Amino acid sequence: MEPMTGIIIVLAGVAACVMFGCWRIKSRHTRRRELMAAPFPDEWQEICRRTVGLYNRLPNDLQKQLHGLVNVFLDEKRFYGCKGLEITDEIRVTIAAQACMLLLNRPTGFFRRLKTIYVYPQTYVAKETIRDGIIEIEGHSVRLGESWQRGPVVLAWDSVRGGARNIEDGANVVLHEFAHQLDQEDGEADGAPVLDGRSGYAAWSRVLGGEYKELCDKAKRGRYSDINAYGATHPAEFFAVTTEAFFEKPKQMQRKHPELYEQLKNYYKLDPAAWPEK
Numbered sequence: 001m002e003p004m005t006g007i008i009i010v011l012a013g014v015a016a017c018v019m020f021g022c023w024r025i026k027s028r029h030t031r032r033r034e035l036m037a038a039p040f041p042d043e044w045q046e047i048c049r050r051t052v053g054l055y056n057r058l059p060n061d062l063q064k065q066l067h068g069l070v071n072v073f074l075d076e077k078r079f080y081g082c083k084g085l086e087i088t089d090e091i092r093v094t095i096a097a098q099a100c101m102l103l104l105n106r107p108t109g110f111f112r113r114l115k116t117i118y119v120y121p122q123t124y125v126a127k128e129t130i131r132d133g134i135i136e137i138e139g140h141s142v143r144l145g146e147s148w149q150r151g152p153v154v155l156a157w158d159s160v161r162g163g164a165r166n167i168e169d170g171a172n173v174v175l176h177e178f179a180h181q182l183d184q185e186d187g188e189a190d191g192a193p194v195l196d197g198r199s200g201y202a203a204w205s206r207v208l209g210g211e212y213k214e215l216c217d218k219a220k221r222g223r224y225s226d227i228n229a230y231g232a233t234h235p236a237e238f239f240a241v242t243t244e245a246f247f248e249k250p251k252q253m254q255r256k257h258p259e260l261y262e263q264l265k266n267y268y269k270l271d272p273a274a275w276p277e278k
């Protein structure tokens with residue numbers, strides 16, 4: 001083969017790949033746009049009303065927006081039932097509706113690293129290895145949910161259902177695990193999701209870093225805090241537990257931690273403290 005012919009074939013191949021990639025991205029955008037505008041099945045709406053307390057608090061325009069996000073989410077993510085659990089529409093919609101609350105009002109990649117959600121019927125026991133210096137400890141821990149950096153979200157359906165119904169205790173495993181997914185989008189589970197510009201990171205670090213330190217100090221001294229003490233185990237957990245509180249105890253957070261509330265409000269582009277009581 002002539003060298004020139006070889007170069008032309010390679011260039012044509014590269015162009016075809018680029019065009020195919022562009023076509024795939026375009027077709028995904030088109031599909032998402034269509035699904036965002038598609039009708040939301042009545043049965044799904046009934047599930048949201050019955051199982052997702054926060055859905056009933058959402059103003060109407062946000063409910064409508066959530067319907068579109070759930071349409072896309074359920075089109076793109078796979079659900080897998082563990083220990084014989086049969087995946088029903090109630091399970092899919094209850095999880096999707098809460099996960100998509102975190103995507104309202106802002107551009108989103110729909111948790112782009114996430115492909116599969118594994119659901120156990122009940123709180124499950126996971127094997128884990130804890131490294132302490134050169135010592136490795138094999139153990140088991142009880143889990144309500146997990147979010148893996150490059151992998152799936154794992155949830156226990158009994159915890160999901162309980163957390164979705166009770167919207168005033170500040171505990172919601174779906175919001176927690178999907179906040180981890182957002183945190184991990186930049187490749188690091190460090191308590192800082194992708195923010196707007198350098199000043200955004202500086203303010204986030206000052207406010208959340210300060211609150212995290214205060215929570216750690218209180219936890220060390222065994223003193224009570226209205227923020228879940230589990231948040232003191234790591235900055236990533238702090239972001240996850242404050243996300244739960246932001247949605248479930250917004251007025252309390254706004255009153256007691258106004259700067260923290262403001263940071264989360266800026267990030268999530270939502271103001272749950274202002275939502276009317278329904």
Ligand SMILES: [Zn+2]
Nearest residue numbers: 176180237240
């Ligand atoms: Zn966590």
